[in-house]
Amino acid sequence: MPILSASLGITRYRVVEEIPDSLWREVPKRLQDNAFRDIDATTDERSWGWCNLDNMLDMDWAESPPEKGHYMCFSLRLDTRRIPPAVFKKHCMIALAQELTQAKAEGKAFISKDRRREIKDQVMLRLRARSLPIPAVFDAIWNTQTGRVLLLTTNSKVKTMFEDHFNLSFGLELEALTPFAMAVDMLGEEVVSRLENLEPTNFI
Known part of the structure; x- marks a missing residue:
């Protein structure tokens, strides 16, 4: 699993809306409803959807559940056919x-x-x-206590795909936690104007 790699790229998100408590019970079903669909026997160029973080071939979460402590863990699988x-x-x-x-x-x-x-x-x-499709898997970790989401990639196209599929699956919008967004989140909306007017300092 990429989450256990020696080095990795991470994109941090926060859920914009308030998450209803009832949603956590629905997450396993919603993952299955929006799971990856295999295209090996088709001529489709691309397919994507959720799969088990422990096994990219498990789209029913039969091997292990997505609940791991107070985290929801799953992966976005993307299969792409590339013709040179x-x-x-x-x-x-x-x-x-x-x-x-x-x-x-x-x-x-x-x-x-x-x-x-x-x-x-x-x-x-x-x-x-x-041509056989080439699989790629991107792990996601969703903290049920804070609502924060970690996606194990910084690829812009994959991030957009993840955000759209997350919204489709759970009806929730994600906001990437850039340094600016994290500062506003920690300090409050009243610091926005001050942050926008900050200028870089040259220490050389």
Whole structure:
């Protein structure tokens, strides 16, 4: 698990709204309702959803529950099919050459723009069907006492995906705890204007 790695990147969040007590009992069910869906047998480019922090193959939390002490622990799994541009270009050239040969045999001198686009789409689907999706897992730790959430990544695209899926799953909005946000959270809204007017100091 990344949470047990020697070094890692962490993004800290706070839940904007007040969390109803009844939600904690619903978390396991909501995780399952928004769990990861496998795309190995499809041509889909991407799939994401929740999975067990202890085992990325466990989308039913059969191996272990998400409750660990006063924490809710789960992972965001993202599977992505990546077709190298050079491979896609090569197979497009082959398909277009075959199409042009067939077109000339039928007395046509060129391939229409719409047909070229259709051929490229068909090539991409064929390549995806032959390509296995690459899995990535990002652990999340939700403190039920403070409402704070830790996400084990600083990747901006993954953070956006996590925030959106968290909101979809639990109906709660997350705010990243930047140094500015943490200062406001600790000192109160009355310090906002002072913080906004702070200037960096050069100690050299």
